[in-house]
Amino acid sequence: MTTDGQTDNLVDIRKVDFAYGERAVLHDISMQVPRGKVVAIMGGSGSGKTTLLRLISGQVKPVRGEVIVNGQSVASLRNRELLQLRRTMGMLFQMGALFTDMNVFDNIAFQMRENTDLTEPMIRDLVLMKLHAVGLRGAWNLMPAQLSGGMARRVALARAIALDPTLIMYDEPFAGLDPISLAVVSRLIRTLNDALGATSIIVTHDIESLNIVDYVYLVSGGTIIAGGTVEEIHHSSDPYVRQFVDAQPDGPVAFHYPAPDYREMLGF
Amino acid sequence: MKSLSSVIAGFLRGLGAPVSGALIGLGQITRFLFALLAASGTCLRRPGLVVREMYFIGVLSLVIILVSALFVGMVLGLQMYETLQRFGSGDVVGMVVALALVRELGPVLAALLIASRAGSALTAEIGLMRATEQLSAMEMMAIQPLSRVVAPRFWAGFLSVPLLTSVFNVVGIYGSYLVAVEGLGVDAGTFWSQMQNAVDFRIDVVNGIIKSFFFGAAIMLIAVYQGYQAAPTAAGVAMATTQTVVRSALVILGMDFMLTAFMFTGLGS
Numbered sequence: 172m173t174t175d176g177q178t179d180n181l182v183d184i185r186k187v188d189f190a191y192g193e194r195a196v197l198h199d200i201s202m203q204v205p206r207g208k209v210v211a212i213m214g215g216s217g218s219g220k221t222t223l224l225r226l227i228s229g230q231v232k233p234v235r236g237e238v239i240v241n242g243q244s245v246a247s248l249r250n251r252e253l254l255q256l257r258r259t260m261g262m263l264f265q266m267g268a269l270f271t272d273m274n275v276f277d278n279i280a281f282q283m284r285e286n287t288d289l290t291e292p293m294i295r296d297l298v299l300m301k302l303h304a305v306g307l308r309g310a311w312n313l314m315p316a317q318l319s320g321g322m323a324r325r326v327a328l329a330r331a332i333a334l335d336p337t338l339i340m341y342d343e344p345f346a347g348l349d350p351i352s353l354a355v356v357s358r359l360i361r362t363l364n365d366a367l368g369a370t371s372i373i374v375t376h377d378i379e380s381l382n383i384v385d386y387v388y389l390v391s392g393g394t395i396i397a398g399g400t401v402e403e404i405h406h407s408s409d410p411y412v413r414q415f416v417d418a419q420p421d422g423p424v425a426f427h428y429p430a431p432d433y434r435e436m437l438g439f
Numbered sequence: 440m441k442s443l444s445s446v447i448a449g450f451l452r453g454l455g456a457p458v459s460g461a462l463i464g465l466g467q468i469t470r471f472l473f474a475l476l477a478a479s480g481t482c483l484r485r486p487g488l489v490v491r492e493m494y495f496i497g498v499l500s501l502v503i504i505l506v507s508a509l510f511v512g513m514v515l516g517l518q519m520y521e522t523l524q525r526f527g528s529g530d531v532v533g534m535v536v537a538l539a540l541v542r543e544l545g546p547v548l549a550a551l552l553i554a555s556r557a558g559s560a561l562t563a564e565i566g567l568m569r570a571t572e573q574l575s576a577m578e579m580m581a582i583q584p585l586s587r588v589v590a591p592r593f594w595a596g597f598l599s600v601p602l603l604t605s606v607f608n609v610v611g612i613y614g615s616y617l618v619a620v621e622g623l624g625v626d627a628g629t630f631w632s633q634m635q636n637a638v639d640f641r642i643d644v645v646n647g648i649i650k651s652f653f654f655g656a657a658i659m660l661i662a663v664y665q666g667y668q669a670a671p672t673a674a675g676v677a678m679a680t681t682q683t684v685v686r687s688a689l690v691i692l693g694m695d696f697m698l699t700a701f702m703f704t705g706l707g708s
Binding site: 230257261266269270282 | 567568571578579581587
């Protein structure tokens, strides 16, 4: 515990199991996200990474175990308390999830207008400040359809930080970006986190992101198979970690989907 | 060789599955309706949200409603006049057309047109918002999509359908006037006075509008439900859009028969 009564970890996941109906997705997950840090959750597609974010935001509830955010157990919150908690979170969705019927300005102003009593001139200033932070002040009146992939991601980033959240979650923020946009977005994630004094969780399969994070958790098949600082991950001798970090096509994660014998299938 | 009992069990299961499936579906849409009603407070506090959607659902449907109504009225006028003329009663064409329109054709055709023009668009819009995670994004901003996105659209549609039906009735009657009076030479005074004598405001016009409220609620509930429940894929949204049009059409026609039976039987006695 720190002196002001807050725990050091903004997010604390304790022995969580989760299943969609019969299909088990996560098993015995424990992880901590310290305040002020940028933490990456990495792993192959379909390994349950996004589900972790949904657990933290209370969109789904764990079958077993506990998810603690800012000292509160998310699953036990009443609806009103959960909404209150979500107001302290920002989330960047996989493909941006911008509201397609509003322009860039209204997208960012949306939650200010819905959730606060700020006056329109104040909202205007705040929106322009957020847009300036992601370098898109000049694009305020464009519609989402007119934005390039990288620009849309930056607008979504500005929207995620619209109400200065204490926890920012990124779901595959780099998916489908060109190298320049990728570098821009990853640098923004780091600088915004430090400038806002926020805590960030990045779900990704992009090893480039190792350059901007403090801690890494590697997830495979619904369990955490490795966790540590970037340095530790780079020097790990675990075969799965090596396969992931060195981007090897075959290894503990097999290249071939399970199949009967090749010769047999070809009829030899 | 399957045993007889397993064949019988399979047969019974085959009979029961569609019935229980339909009941489950009905239960789900009813629960959705209650959740929707509970989330409708926002619409009262912020009528601007509903008005904005009425523009998309109502105003933008006006063209198809106006053009269709005009042609339906003209065709009715033509057909009725030709038939009635054989019995020497071509003069009552105004009355027959007006009764047909305000009681049945106006509410039903307007509802069918709105279901295919606006209902399908609503389903596709909400389904795509789901598929592109816009609804999840809203949830993450502590804003309920049901009260911010779904309820305003539902109520806007519910209010638009009777208004569009009224427009349909008026324009349809005018279409038959054009054909019968301007085209075929029926006396204008007879045309209107026959109509005025036979069409009762309370029984015919009001009942027709009441019907359209039922249709509006049904179409919009089906449309927003299909969109909200659509599988978040291209195929899922396409399927949901089709379902909206098909189910709306069937529900409108079925409901119309029941409402007519309630409202208009026994009036002649």
